[in-house]
Amino acid sequence: MHVTGARPNFPKAAPVLAALEKRGVRQLLVHTGQHYDANMSEVFFRDLGLPAPDLNLGVGSGSHAVQTAAMMTALEETFLAERPDLVLVYGDVNSTVAAALVAAKLGIRCAHVEAGLRSFDWSMPEEVNRVVTDRLSDLLFATSADALVHLAREGVDPDRMHFVGNPMIDTLLRLRDRFDGSRVVAEVGLPDEYAVATLHRPGNVDDPAALDRLVAALRATADRIDVVLPVHPRGRERLAASGLFDHPRMHATEPLGYLEFLGLVEKSRLVVTDSGGIQEETTVLGVPCLTLRPNTERPVTITHGTNRLVTPDTLADHVDGVLDGTLAIGDQVPPLWDGAAGERIAGIVVDQL
Numbered sequence: 001m002h003v004t005g006a007r008p009n010f011p012k013a014a015p016v017l018a019a020l021e022k023r024g025v026r027q028l029l030v031h032t033g034q035h036y037d038a039n040m041s042e043v044f045f046r047d048l049g050l051p052a053p054d055l056n057l058g059v060g061s062g063s064h065a066v067q068t069a070a071m072m073t074a075l076e077e078t079f080l081a082e083r084p085d086l087v088l089v090y091g092d093v094n095s096t097v098a099a100a101l102v103a104a105k106l107g108i109r110c111a112h113v114e115a116g117l118r119s120f121d122w123s124m125p126e127e128v129n130r131v132v133t134d135r136l137s138d139l140l141f142a143t144s145a146d147a148l149v150h151l152a153r154e155g156v157d158p159d160r161m162h163f164v165g166n167p168m169i170d171t172l173l174r175l176r177d178r179f180d181g182s183r184v185v186a187e188v189g190l191p192d193e194y195a196v197a198t199l200h201r202p203g204n205v206d207d208p209a210a211l212d213r214l215v216a217a218l219r220a221t222a223d224r225i226d227v228v229l230p231v232h233p234r235g236r237e238r239l240a241a242s243g244l245f246d247h248p249r250m251h252a253t254e255p256l257g258y259l260e261f262l263g264l265v266e267k268s269r270l271v272v273t274d275s276g277g278i279q280e281e282t283t284v285l286g287v288p289c290l291t292l293r294p295n296t297e298r299p300v301t302i303t304h305g306t307n308r309l310v311t312p313d314t315l316a317d318h319v320d321g322v323l324d325g326t327l328a329i330g331d332q333v334p335p336l337w338d339g340a341a342g343e344r345i346a347g348i349v350v351d352q353l
């Protein structure tokens with residue numbers, strides 16, 4: 001049983017489902033309902049060719065405790081009714097940790113895809129989710145070698161961890177030919193040279209003082225290059241009220257589907273983001289990524305790929321460096337980000353069932 005719920009889960013689960021399907025494993029896909037807007041969820045199922053969820057728990061939004069508790073209550077009923085041999089969870093969202101907790105208490109084995117990533121920043125809800133999920137998981141699938149080091153340090157038995165590569169990149173490589181940002185380019189009226197920005201971390205958008213500094217830095221970016229910013233529901237009102245979109249070269253859009261978003265990213269000059277997954281996608285696409293965060297749980301995107309950590313104070317200088325070619329940025333794709341991670345995961349899962 002696969003448990004998903006939030007936007008970043010879907011491109012990670014898709015290749016694992018497909019690879020297990022090929023091996024004839026009986027599977028159920030559960031959607032907790034953490035993300036429920038059509039442009040945060042449905043569009044991904046369509047774009048990725050995912051089967052409709054067998055079950056949508058319809059949990060929706062709430063505080064962390066309210067949302068996680070509602071997921072756990074509904075997941076417990078589901079696990080008891082279906083008695084899966086293995087629960088697969090993805091990434092670091094609340095749906096991930098909720099499913100791992102319920103599985104552990106019911107004595108059902110749990111596999112964590114994207115295990116061992118650490119920002120070491122406990123102010124991030126995702127860091128709490130990552131550490132707890134890994135502690136509760138029986139099988140840990142790592143996307144990068146540093147993750148294995150973290151898990152070993154935390155006492156995880158080496159027999160339970162597997163370096164399999166990055167299933168989100170399987171999806172990217174499979175669908176790359178179909179990436180297409182042209183509708184958005186036309187509707188927004190973007191010139192050939194443009195940047196893509198995304199912003200949704202609580203640490204950035206929930207705190208008014210932090211948001212003010214970011215808005216100033218993004219305006220400075222838009223002074224240099226047109227910026228298209230698909231606006232995540234978190235922080236939507238605050239961003240709109242900040243006056244950011246009064247800048248003539250700063251263009252807001254609704255959240256975009258997978259193929260449109262990566263179509264825009266692929267053809268962009270640079271990306272400014274606080275997302276986790278986009279740091280990895282830009283690395284594979286070879287697009288410079290300036291990450292507005294004090295740390296990253298994905299350091300391989302810096303050591304190998306195109307990622308740089310920036311602050312609101314240093315963003316404009318980095319944008320200048322990318323635009324004038326003076327900022328040296330990596331161009332290596334990390335080991336095993338080769339499109340076969342789902343196959344590796346499925347091979348190991350089948351051995352364990």
Ligand code: UD1
Binds near residue numbers: 061275
């Ligand atoms: C969640 C993940 C985050 C991930 C992000 C990707 C957690 C703790 N965080 O953050 O790691 O990077 O997804 O998108 O799980 N909302 C809508 N429509 C929706 C979903 C949410 O309007 O379909 C609004 C609601 O006001 C909600 C807010 O967005 O309260 C936040 O949603 P939530 O699921 O709590 O977390 P995200 O910020 O989306």
